[in-house]
């Protein structure tokens with residue numbers, strides 16, 4: 001089984017050869033051979049502003065990222081060297097062509113590099129894997145226009161670049177057990193944003209100031225699409241996504257009854273999305289008139305994935321490879337909201353305040369375990 005299927009074309013001819021001996025991917029090569037990927041350093045000579053955004057992105061860091069490295073090492077240790085290709089297909093996709101699974105080439109270290117995305121000439125998402133067709137030619141595919149850059153490389157305009165499908169190549173994937181570990185594209189497709197024509201790029205690659213082509217006085221257009229792709233690691237983007245509101249607090253025999261609403265206001269897919277070790281945590285506290293917290297309760301929005309014997313899986317690598325059963329999924333869909341009831345024991349003669357706080361929590365396995373916790377807002381109300 002493969003998760004990415006790369007076909008390479010030269011001109012309009014597709015030649016099918018015997019699949020190479022990769023466990024996860026069959027590479028279909030053309031008569032003209034393989035594309036000679038060009039380093040992002042070369043692109044930076046003319047596209048410096050775009051390169052500056054990209055080099056700090058998690059796409060550029062998809063291999064060097066500590067969190068990935070720790071998970072990758074664990075995956076190899078526990079599941080054997082054969083899983084290398086599975087991880088590298090998405091985290092260093094040029095390896096699907098170069099077969100550099102021992103990560104010796106400098107190109108591999110560029111992870112999700114310019115020349116992988118901008119060689120994509122077509123995609124087929126219908127099968128079990130994304131089938132990616134890459135060009136071996138010098139032309140770059142992009143959203144702008146054809147032909148203009150005669151001094152550097154020809155350009156081909158492609159609507160794929162303003163389509164969420166190009167992102168689904170890696171942000172939608174069923175593991176060998178058939179669990180959609182990465183389900184972001186489908187969550188988006190089933191939500192309100194797809195219908196409104198708001199694609200992944202609208203939120204993750206917004207227009208920012210910069211020149212498409214830099215140098216030699218060519219800074220003519222002052223806007224570029226941000227290639228930084230801020231997501232779960234961007235505090236601003238996470239904080240804008242979830243909203244919390246204390247809807248009501250009422251006295252009931254023996255205590256207080258509170259209803260708290262959490263909504264997914266700004267995210268184009270479930271929150272949280274992607275890798276299942278991310279959770280949204282709603283913490284609700286009962287505070288007395290002196291400001292002292294007397295009781296607290298918690299509600300977690302998350303997707304829990306178990307192995308085939310119903311054992312919990314505790315790290316990213318294990319979930320990706322061995323997840324087999326989705327035992328819980330109460331995440332909040334895009335545009336949706338949920339109301340959660342809370343009951344507290346409280347004396348009828350005291351005055352209280354109910355305070356609700358929403359956190360985004362992510363507990364990746366690092367060499368030293370670290371927790372990332374981002375406050376998303378809070379609200380409070382008295383009976």
Ligand code: HEC
Pocket residue numbers: 038039040042043044045046047114115118140141142143144145146147148149151152153155156157158212213
């Ligand atoms: C010698 C300068 C130069 C180099 C090096 C260069 N480009 Fe370009 N590129 C241009 C120019 C000029 C344009 C046309 C800009 C326009 O249409 O306004 C362009 C356009 C593009 C476009 C837009 C195509 C479209 O029509 O949508 C993409 C994508 C692109 N380049 C990718 C790359 C990548 C990837 C690399 C590195 C492998 C690269 N370029 C290297 C000069 C360069």
Ligand code: HEC
Pocket residue numbers: 058059061062063065068089090091093112117166167168169170171200201204205229230231232233234
């Ligand atoms: C070739 C595979 C691939 C493609 C194509 C791809 N991504 Fe990614 N993306 C990844 C990987 C792998 C990561 C995780 C990198 C890491 O943290 O190790 C990632 C991370 C991200 C993140 C998370 C950043 C964060 O802060 O958590 C966002 C957002 C994102 N991608 C959006 C997009 C969008 C939008 C597109 C389409 C324009 C896209 N991606 C296309 C593989 C891909």
Ligand code: HEC
Pocket residue numbers: 040043044047050051052054055059112113114115117118142143144161162166201202205212223224225226227
């Ligand atoms: C994950 C795939 C991906 C990677 C990696 C990537 N791009 Fe892009 N690029 C896109 C998409 C998608 C667009 C179109 C965004 C839109 O129009 O909404 C784009 C647009 C462009 C454009 C057209 C101008 C613009 O701002 O829209 C240029 C030029 C370009 N990219 C160059 C580069 C260079 C240079 C790199 C590396 C430094 C790079 N890209 C890396 C996907 C990628």
Ligand code: HEC
Pocket residue numbers: 164167168171184185186188189193198199200201202203204230231232233237238240241266267268269270271272273274278
């Ligand atoms: C309406 C805006 C919007 C759209 C459309 C959108 N996203 Fe997001 N995305 C967000 C926000 C806000 C966050 C941060 C909160 C969260 O994790 O959901 C985010 C987070 C992410 C993350 C990081 C997950 C994490 O928790 O670290 C990834 C990956 C991602 N988006 C990919 C995509 C892809 C792929 C698409 C298209 C299929 C897409 N997004 C469409 C707004 C959007």
Ligand code: HEC
Pocket residue numbers: 003065067068069071072075083086087088089090091169170171172173182184273274275276316317320321364
């Ligand atoms: C189908 C593509 C795909 C495959 C295969 C894949 N990943 Fe990823 N990985 C992603 C994407 C996309 C993200 C971005 C975040 C998200 O969606 O949660 C990611 C994120 C991660 C993260 C979180 C990184 C961070 O900075 O938060 C880790 C760790 C990770 N992957 C490890 C692995 C390991 C180990 C393997 C192999 C067993 C693997 N991945 C296979 C696409 C893939």
